[in-house]
Amino acid sequence: MLSGCINKRVESDANAIIEKKVDSLLALMTLDEKIGQMSQVRHFDDITEDEIATKFIGSVIHTQGPAPGKDAKGWQAKFTQLQKKALSTRLGIPLLFGVDAVHGQNTFEGATIFPHNIGLGATRDEELVEKVSKITALEAQATGFNWIFSPCVAIPYNEKWGRVYEAFSESTELTQKMGVAAVKGIQAELPDGRTVLATAKHFIGDGATDFGVEGGNTTISMQEVNTRLLPPYRDALKAGVGSIMVSFNTLSGMPMHANKTLITDTLKTAMGFDGIVISDWKGYSRFGKNEVINAGVDMIMAVDGDLDDFQEGLKQGIEKDSVSIDRINDAVKRILRQKFRLGLFKNPFPDSTLIKSIGSPEHRDIARQAVRESLVLLKNENKALPIDKKTKKIVVVGEHANNTGLQSGGWTVDWQGLTRNYSGATSILDGIKSIAEGEVVYDKDATGNYTDADIAIIVVGESPYAEFFGDIGDGSGTYKLTLSPEHQKYIKTYASKGIKTVVVLISGRPLVVTDQIKQSDAFVAAWLPGSEGDGIAQVLFGEYNFTGKLPHSWPRSVENFSRRFGPNFWDKSIKPLYEYGYGLSY
Structure with missing residues (x-):
């Protein structure tokens, strides 16, 4: 009892110190530096290395395209080089490096690849999912990353959706449990150098679009959003998830990227989320430009030619009073807060000693267990x-x-x-x-x-x-x-x-x-x-x-x-071949 109180006090004191650091750093920043922190780019095509510094970039994403290097050592070297560019700026704010590591560090050939989330959902094993997530975080760190765009906590309504396997289950309750386990595994103790920032995605309704169309329209009621879709996010927030990614879909005709009611009023204010809200791919140009920022999105994937359009467009929005400086300050505080929580100001570079862990026999043993149980x-x-x-x-x-x-x-x-x-x-x-x-x-x-x-x-x-x-x-x-x-x-x-x-x-x-x-x-x-x-x-x-x-x-x-929503458990008019939860044994 006493130790629990002491731990809470220590955590509270640590958060108070971070908030003071964030406020002090924010007070020193120019508008260009603030907008730069809100920008995420690829390490290729979108930007030159020097522009990491001159455009004050806040985050780099690795995705489909040229690999950062020939091997893990080369990946770390590339990201170290980019980090040094960021640290060479006037304020020396380190970069976040993000990756879609959704079933292991799956962008690196030779990493341990686990069953996709649908298989992990079949295991019903929260302890195993936490272990899987810890390994994913470790192998991501070993290749130079400090931010993972996982777990997906969508609730699929229709098997026609191309991302069903990224979600754990059609069951909200099971998704809550698996999502919390994943967040705990990915983040653990953030500043220890062996974990990364987790991301619950995609907020919200991505799996519930009509007829299972990716990025389509979600026409379910707000009551159903509250009862079926929001609980995994509420639990992920309680587990301390560091970021939330917004979804491509519209909700009753409104793009989620521009939905201030759900992003700011619900997620940030009512639910108390103090982390980063990040757009999905080209979210700024696709869904309303500055409306996306006003809705509460803090960081933009400014990729495929979007960077200048985003940075210049946002600056013009502030100059014309269509975007408030308070909104910008809120976004930048959230980004800086997570960088301090990750310990990046003290340890900005990847740890070369972790490379040997990639695809290790111990990690593959856990992956093999996950296969068996799935x-x-x-x-x-x-x-x-x-x-x-x-x-x-x-x-x-x-x-x-x-x-x-x-x-x-x-x-x-x-x-x-x-x-x-x-x-x-x-x-x-x-x-x-x-x-x-x-x-x-x-x-x-x-x-x-x-x-x-x-x-x-x-x-x-x-x-x-x-x-x-x-x-x-x-x-x-x-x-x-x-x-x-x-x-x-x-x-x-x-x-x-x-x-x-x-x-x-x-x-x-x-x-x-x-x-x-x-x-x-x-x-x-x-x-x-x-x-x-x-x-x-x-x-x-x-x-x-x-x-x-x-x-x-x-x-x-x-x-x-x-049907619009497919053969799922709440549609009692459809009798499935096998019910949710079915499974034989020897």
């Missing part, structure tokens, strides 16, 4: 699972079985993911071969005619995608709510031979696979497992039991998706 067994008949290690002949079918890029989904090395194997990752096929004691043959496209196989493990699923590229829409695009005809054929081919058939589905969302489940002896929802494909094999062969439970209700038919 697997949901939907069907198991005819003693198909677990597979006896001594089985004489096993045929493994499908390109997803032998391709770590395909098994990992979007936001893996590249923004839209990979269709090749990447460094440090283990495929599902490799995992099977490492455990099975009998013969294992690989039949990529089900043309091998292995009629003498004792069992077929058929790995099928979606190709990688990210953001709007993964939207399904009317079904005329690349991605469907069903398996491709080729993947349906893989299952039918082996099932029709009378061979015991185990299907492993790799997907970022529940798909309509009702017929394929009927054809198979066992069916596993494996989501997007990341770099440790052998975790799947460990469970298939019974080294570990299935423990995962569905984070989403599972659709029965394509017709379920004709």
Whole structure:
């Protein structure tokens, strides 16, 4: 009891000291320096190195495009170089370096890649999610970053949305728990040099757009926003989340980036958020320019040619009194506050000793555990699972079985993911071969005619995608709510031979696979497992039991998706094939 009171007093004293430092620094700043702090740019194309200093840039983002260096040492060197430019300015304010590390430090090839959030939601394991997040923070620090744009705490309303896998669950309650665990893991003790600033995103309604359109219109009531969408943010704030990213969608016709009622009145004032509100990509030019600042956005992703337009436009807005200096001061105080909380003024440079931790065996062990716990067994008949290690002949079918890029989904090395194997990752096929004691043959496209196989493990699923590229829409695009005809054929081919058939589905969302489940002896929802494909094999062969439970209700038919919000748990008129929370074990 006494120690708790002492800790609170120490925290209060530390915050008071930071506030004095923030106020003192703000009083010294020119308008150009303040606007510079509100600017986030890429380390390539958007700016020259010298302009980090001359335009007083506050943050650098790394995203799709040229890598900062050839290896982690090179990444750190690049960011150190840019940091030195920022520190060379009159006031020496350090940079924040941000990255979309949404399932591990997924922009760096060779990092540990964890299951996407939908899989973590299936684990129901808060302690594990906190461990995963700590490792993500550590490997992000090891590559030079101090700010992560994660966790996503959206509540998906429709599986047609291309970002379903970035969210933990259709359940608000489960999302609250997983979101808090992620924030705790990412941030921990901020100034210790081994954690980073976390970001809850995307505020708000991004997963609840009509028909699941990325950046579309969200027409739900404010009551539903309050009861279903806001609770994960409230809990993330209590856990101390350092930043909030605003969403692309409109809410009842108003762009969220320009929604002062929700950003300033609700998030900042009513909920008491004192951190950074950051725009999403090109948020200034896309959603109303200075209206975005007036709504309460503190930092702008001024990318793809937006930097001068933002800095000059905001300065003109202040000169013409369409933006108040108080609004600018509020934004800059929030940015400086987090830089002090991170300890960047004392330790602005990355720690080279952390590099050895990237993709370490210890980190991969935790990722493998996450894979095992994320697997949901939907069907198991005819003693198909677990597979006896001594089985004489096993045929493994499908390109997803032998391709770590395909098994990992979007936001893996590249923004839209990979269709090749990447460094440090283990495929599902490799995992099977490492455990099975009998013969294992690989039949990529089900043309091998292995009629003498004792069992077929058929790995099928979606190709990688990210953001709007993964939207399904009317079904005329690349991605469907069903398996491709080729993947349906893989299952039918082996099932029709009378061979015991185990299907492993790799997907970022529940798909309509009702017929394929009927054809198979066992069916596993494996989501997007990341770099440790052998975790799947460990469970298939019974080294570990299935423990995962569905984070989403599972659709029965394509017709379920004709509605605006899709087949989700609050629409009682739709009976799912499997209810939320379903999952078998041995």
